[in-house]
Amino acid sequence: MAAPARKTRPQPRRRPVQGRAQETVDAILKAAAQILAKHGADAATTNAIAARAGVSIGSLYQYFADREALITELVRRHVEEMQAVLARALAGLGDRPLPAAIEQLVAAITAVHQVAPRLHQALHQSLARGRLDAIDQFEAQLEALVAQALVDRVELAIADPGLTARLLVRALGGLIRTTLRREPERVGDPALAMAMTGMILGTLERARR
Amino acid sequence: MAAPARKTRPQPRRRPVQGRAQETVDAILKAAAQILAKHGADAATTNAIAARAGVSIGSLYQYFADREALITELVRRHVEEMQAVLARALAGLGDRPLPAAIEQLVAAITAVHQVAPRLHQALHQSLARGRLDAIDQFEAQLEALVAQALVDRVELAIADPGLTARLLVRALGGLIRTTLRREPERVGDPALAMAMTGMILGTLERARR
Amino acid sequence: MAAPARKTRPQPRRRPVQGRAQETVDAILKAAAQILAKHGADAATTNAIAARAGVSIGSLYQYFADREALITELVRRHVEEMQAVLARALAGLGDRPLPAAIEQLVAAITAVHQVAPRLHQALHQSLARGRLDAIDQFEAQLEALVAQALVDRVELAIADPGLTARLLVRALGGLIRTTLRREPERVGDPALAMAMTGMILGTLERARR
Amino acid sequence: MAAPARKTRPQPRRRPVQGRAQETVDAILKAAAQILAKHGADAATTNAIAARAGVSIGSLYQYFADREALITELVRRHVEEMQAVLARALAGLGDRPLPAAIEQLVAAITAVHQVAPRLHQALHQSLARGRLDAIDQFEAQLEALVAQALVDRVELAIADPGLTARLLVRALGGLIRTTLRREPERVGDPALAMAMTGMILGTLERARR
């Protein structure tokens, strides 16, 4: 109780404030993601987010300039996670025989869209046109990646790898998104995966130069 | 200008009572569509809609119980228009040789998604989950229609016409939507249409029983 | 079709328009009374009244300067009716022996409050302070009437007939209004009437000079 | 005043967090009561209440879910106050000789109705049928209380204490309310109080079994 040198912070315990701040930021973003996924964009008010995160509304604004910034960061992390999943799911793709590689590709695209489907949906809804940038950029990367893979597989003799890659990525992405919305239980269905594989193979055949 | 002239009704005021009202309703819906398409869902406040329609806010509520009802009617008309476009674009599909039929299908799906792409996008965004019903039902109809066409073409010998139809419709739809969002100028591109045709042909080949 | 002297109203056909106008006014007031009684003051919008009366809102404003005027007229008629009921119910009061006269008074006050209890209630609620004038004036008349009756019955030897009349009229009125609100089914109860008679008799005894 | 002073909390800020909020709530309710009493129910809009309370409309909604909740709380406090006044005014009633007890009862009922007569009136007006519950319940309690007092005074030999109590409470209540509305200055008049006492005594005599 002598209270000598109160709180002098002798040694800055490894990111003492840093650590707490990080926790707070994480809690806020997690709360935002949960509300968005569970109750939709309209329910994700800043006050609701702060409440669910267990912090005061003031603290929320300590870490995010405004609501917009919060959502942007949420998107950023979501994309980051999708990228991580993608990287893992595509590892070793180039080394596999074609049929196996395509199966892997289908699995990868499916996996990417399942990272947080409800949240993904809500973000699409909540994001005004022009703010989908981050997600769109991710898809563009994916398209480039697939295009490169097509180029690398010389034996495929794809006439226009860029076009074909766009075609495939967008078609499969839209297919999965629509299915997630209308028949979410079907997304894992092996029959669907097989059909997708067939679609890719058929498309590649028709895309030869 | 003496008394006798009275009662002659020089020009029979067209739709004297209903007319004005109908014009007002149309103006409101048109304004709503424009704002949604141009500025997004958040900008489509009832006040903004009334202002752009050139009517008072009171008039808006004379014809629509609430904002929700207005959007619902907008969706209804949009779907109606898509259906009309689709019917026209698919006329005579069954009588054509396969390649021509597929070209027509691609053109039809493209046309449907181009009815009012910005509005379509905005409606998707504006509609809370579960209220996309009308649009989803339309897509379901389209899937059923394509499935039937696959059955009718006995020579195609499609193993699972339902699955294949879903696959094709959702994939093409997603492809077009994504392209509309990211590269709207490409949607009419013949190269894209050809690639889509190839995708369909390849997919059908791989879907034989 | 000659249109000579348009609308000179040659002989003012016995209130030709008058008659129809009167019907319209009656319909409007009846509609207002019904809505007020059945759905309360908030539901009695001018548009709702016009609709229920089967006339256009424009016509309503043809006959009433504003909503206020309509309600005022409604109150006037209501009071008029209460006065008619009262006059009938009090006929011959002075000629009866005291006990019978008091029973008649009780019956009269009860009858007056039952003219249109729901409407009465709604009017009380709907009328801002200061606009209860008409009803208050009616009660004042009733008090004066009872005071005179007390004076006429010399044998009662009431010390302050004015005070006693006020006391009785207000007490009985309040009693009936409260009972109407809380136990409407009891208002006709003979036991209650007897108790009220007892109250009056006891009060008169105690009010002797 | 150097740094060490920190944490000494010179004056323990009274109710540091709750305090401000409580003051705001009180100010809002006080403003509502004033407007209701002075200008009537229609004038008591949420905006007007907030303005008079000197707080923003947002603050009002921070503490009350909606206008309804605010009015409900106002009624609750008003009834609470009436109950407190009543309890004080009736203390020791049972121990007094009859005449004194009746004088006390008259005084008590008068006092209760004078707690905030204008507000009381306005609340009656503002509350839609069926929402007077709280006030009606209070009156019912009062009736029960008086009925019990009549039972306790065996010498009175009241035939139907319940009926007589209802009769008295409602009659006196109505009398006072009407007088408050039409001749507010008379409510304290000793002559009126004496007349009321006479009315009670007379009524009790006539109510013997």
Place this chain on the structure above:
DNA sequence: AATGAATGAGTTTTCATTCAT
């Protein structure tokens, strides 16, 4: 830094009233 009370512009919606036909 954290807190949460306070803010107020902006949104939806209602309803008395007007006025062109």
Place this chain on the structure above:
DNA sequence: CATGAATGAAAACTCATTCAT
């Protein structure tokens, strides 16, 4: 005169954001 479409002021309520403590 009747009609009903149109008006717009005003009410209830929300929510992103600020700021004193």
